Amino acid sequence: MALESNQPRFTRRKVLTLGAGYLFLRNPMATTIAAEPGLRNVTKTSHALGSAVSLTVIHRDTAVAEAAIDAAFRELDLIENVMSIYRPESQISRLNRDGELDAPDPRLLAVLKFASQVSARSNGAFDMTVQPLWQIFHRAKQRNDLPDEAEIAEAIEKVNWKQVRISDSSISLEGKGTAITLNGVAQGYAADRVKEILSGAGITDALIDCGEINALGKSSDNVPWKVGIQHPREEDAFISIARLSGRCLATSGDYATHFGGSGGDAFRWNHLFDPKTGKSPELLASVSVAANTAMEADALSTAVFVAGIDRGRELIESYSGAEALLVLKNGRTLTTKGFPC
Numbered sequence: 229m230a231l232e233s234n235q236p237r238f239t240r241r242k243v244l245t246l247g248a249g250y251l252f253l254r255n256p257m258a259t260t261i262a263a264e265p266g267l268r269n270v271t272k273t274s275h276a277l278g279s280a281v282s283l284t285v286i287h288r289d290t291a292v293a294e295a296a297i298d299a300a301f302r303e304l305d306l307i308e309n310v311m312s313i314y315r316p317e318s319q320i321s322r323l324n325r326d327g328e329l330d331a332p333d334p335r336l337l338a339v340l341k342f343a344s345q346v347s348a349r350s351n352g353a354f355d356m357t358v359q360p361l362w363q364i365f366h367r368a369k370q371r372n373d374l375p376d377e378a379e380i381a382e383a384i385e386k387v388n389w390k391q392v393r394i395s396d397s398s399i400s401l402e403g404k405g406t407a408i409t410l411n412g413v414a415q416g417y418a419a420d421r422v423k424e425i426l427s428g429a430g431i432t433d434a435l436i437d438c439g440e441i442n443a444l445g446k447s448s449d450n451v452p453w454k455v456g457i458q459h460p461r462e463e464d465a466f467i468s469i470a471r472l473s474g475r476c477l478a479t480s481g482d483y484a485t486h487f488g489g490s491g492g493d494a495f496r497w498n499h500l501f502d503p504k505t506g507k508s509p510e511l512l513a514s515v516s517v518a519a520n521t522a523m524e525a526d527a528l529s530t531a532v533f534v535a536g537i538d539r540g541r542e543l544i545e546s547y548s549g550a551e552a553l554l555v556l557k558n559g560r561t562l563t564t565k566g567f568p569c
Contacts, residue, residue, distance in 0.1 A: 320336065
């Protein structure tokens with residue numbers, strides 16, 4: 229990784245003037261004329277897997293584009309029925325409640341097997357069983373407090389990705405209180421599945437934002453899609469612009485969800501937990517990863533945030549096509565040489 233000392237800051241207003249390939253639309257279903265005659269940009273926004281979702285398709289036939297987008301949103305609803313911890317009858321909720329699940333959906337199997345692989349390669353920096361930590365911090369937040377050391381220690385005893393047993397016919401959780409969250413991988417998987425749905429419908433150019441980003445082809449001006457990367461300390465600014473051409477993008481940051489603290493401590497306790505300590509890593513403010521799939525980018529951004537600079541670099545280098553942009557809490561940035569900015 230090479231140190232970049234003067235990373236430019238982009239305001240959202242400036243981003244909107246950067247030219248073709250960047251879309252920032254919020255309408256439930258918006259159709260605009262693309263730069264090339266006959267093409268249409270069709271965008272629909274909604275909500276899935278705890279995140280705002282925006283799908284933009286470029287096509288000559290608006291009806292074809294809208295039908296493809298609707299099919300993609302139906303797939304997202306199926307994924308939520310399997311993986312959402314907020315739906316009490318989802319498969320992941322039933323697994324966490326009962327400790328076992330027979331006949332798991334192939335979608336869930338694919339995500340859990342991938343999550344296990346990343347956990348092994350990251351030496352546990354990525355761990356899908358950090359849900360007990362989330363639960364104690366969430367309960368403490370409701371009483372405007374933080375969990376004490378004893379609560380954290382007790383939760384850590386329940387965190388171990390090796391306690392998840394996966395086969396094609398069943399999934400089981402070993403250990404009392406073990407629970408799974410797919411927050412660090414499900415949105416990336418969803419973006420990849422949407423890409424498959426759109427491609428199957430004949431769409432060749434699309435920008436997919438399911439909380440993590442996937443892209444098909446190019447923008448309406450035949451240039452790579454441009455995606456703003458949130459500045460971790462300035463709500464209305466981007467710290468960089470990623471130009472996606474054949475790669476996906478995900479960001480993990482300490483600014484998304486806070487627990488306790490105020491002022492300078494507001495980012496100290498956040499939703500990104502080190503499974504070994506039960507606390508939030510103290511070095512990084514955000515990690516953005518470009519990778520061949522959105523699921524890879526999603527999981528790697530979390531793993532690198534926890535692993536830190538040196539171990540994170542090694543992990544990124546172990547995945548073909550993966551690159552990273554790291555923002556330290558002191559504002560300095562590190563990038564791998566191939567990061568698409």
